[in-house]
Amino acid sequence: MRVIYDPEPRSTAEILSPQEERLFRSRHEVIEWQGEDRDAFYAAHLPEAEAVIGQQPMDRERLDRAPKLRVIVNVETNFLPNIDYEECFRRGIHVIAPGGVFALPVAEMALGMAISLARNIHGEHAAFLRGQERWLFAGNRESELLSGSTVGIIGYGDLGRALHALLAPFRVRVQVFDPWLPEGYLRRMGLEPVPFERLMAENRFVFVMAAITTENAGMIGREALARMQQGANLLLMSRAAAADFDALAEAAAAGRIRVATDVFPVEPLPQDDPLRRVPGILFSPHRAGALTQALREIGTRMLEDLDLIERGLPPVSCRRAERETVARFRSMPVSKS
Structure with missing residues (x-):
């Protein structure tokens, strides 16, 4: 040609x-x-x-x-x-x-960040460097297992499917919200289709894997975050426009939820952006798929x-x-x- x-x-x-x-x-x-x-x-x-x-x-x-x-x-x-x-x-x-070429790299990073949130690997590493590490049970008081837990995936496209495959050994119950897919299709994939509000409320780990559309921009806002369980884990892996970052920062700073994000409203994030100083957020500079x-x-x-x-x-x-x-x-x- x-x-x-x-x-x-x-x-x-x-x-x-x-x-x-x-x-x-x-x-x-x-x-x-x-x-x-x-x-x-x-x-x-x-x-x-x-x-x-x-x-x-x-x-x-x-x-x-x-x-x-x-x-x-x-x-x-x-x-x-x-x-x-x-x-x-x-x-x-x-x-x-x-675009599907980035699905597996992003899914692997999402899984790694989820485990780090659950066990505070990143936090205790930083504490160790400062000489303030907490040994044995003292360093695990807020930790939890991903294995056998409850997982919600927002968006079951390339990223969501790749993540679902990686989660298989962890024996988790997986709920999915994706209004572009029929419930029967999701059930045939071994998933539980649920409304967005239920997904936010019923899972310890919520992965935002959806592409940004006219319908879902800003969907992770204060109302949605308020539905999450105390200490639950939110992972923003697809596009920053899915979330209200002010609301995200407030929830993380208050200790309501733990947050990991690979994407940001402005990239690179300015050095003086207050988001950089918010505790309770695990940051990755949009490198999940960049392999x-x-x-x-x-x-x-x-x-x-x-x-x-x-x-x-x-x-x-x-x-x-x-x-x-x-x-x-x-x-x-x-x-x-």
């Missing part, structure tokens, strides 16, 4: 191994953006392009210039509001994103689906934009890897 290749903010070295890059360039006619005027570049090459790899705007005007276009691959991995999706659906142009293996899998999945589409088959390795849901996503674009 004739491919426009413009992966910024990703780089080729990040998403393709040397072997996969050779395969990509030998199998396809790759027209790579090299820093020149983008409008002129796209105007020159869209008429013959069958695929676009990148996350630049693809409005109706650009799509009209691309009569042969079959697929847009967003290697930034979010469905951004800079594409005329309706026109793509009308013409049968696939819009795909390999070299995950970035390289972007290229692997991209190549797999390009091959399928070239052979007249539907993509399976990346997620496809769906007419019914794509306009509801509210993900922030990635500025750098």
Whole structure:
């Protein structure tokens, strides 16, 4: 296929191994953006392009210039509001994103942070460095086991499914809130579907794994946090926009709940942000999914689906934009890897 290749903010070295890059360039006619005027570049090459790899705007005007276009691959991995999706659906142009590559790394980090919250591993480590460690039972007065406990997962997409698989050895009862999935489907997965309010109230560990949509932004607010059990554990692993951080900080500082977060309203978080000084929060600087293996899998999945589409088959390795849901996503674009 004739491919426009413009992966910024990703780089080729990040998403393709040397072997996969050779395969990509030998199998396809790759027209790579090299820093020149983008409008002129796209105007020159869209008429013959069958695929676009990148996350630049693809409005109706650009799509009209691309009569042969079959697929847009967003290697930034979010469905951004800079594409005329309706026109793509009308013409049968696939819009795909390999966002699932981050699911397992994020799930592993969520599991590790949950255990650290439950046993205060991070807190006692810091105390040890200060010479203030508490030995034996004294250091475990507020600790609890994840094994055999109760877990709530908000959002059963890529992240939620990966976490569910990792939880199997812990023999936990798992409730899920996901209004985009039927209850029967969740039950077949061995899960208990429940309303959001019940999930917040009935679990010792609550994992926020949902993508941000028009319906769930800010859902973890004061009312939701007030439903949580005393000393319960909240882990914010997907997007910062899911939570009211002022309410989160208040609940953690008061000792009502224990909180872990990998995401923040502003990233990097300013050095003078008061959130940094809130006790009861385990911080991670948005590094849960940021693994070299995950970035390289972007290229692997991209190549797999390009091959399928070239052979007249539907993509399976990346997620496809769906007419019914794509306009509801509210993900922030990635500025750098």
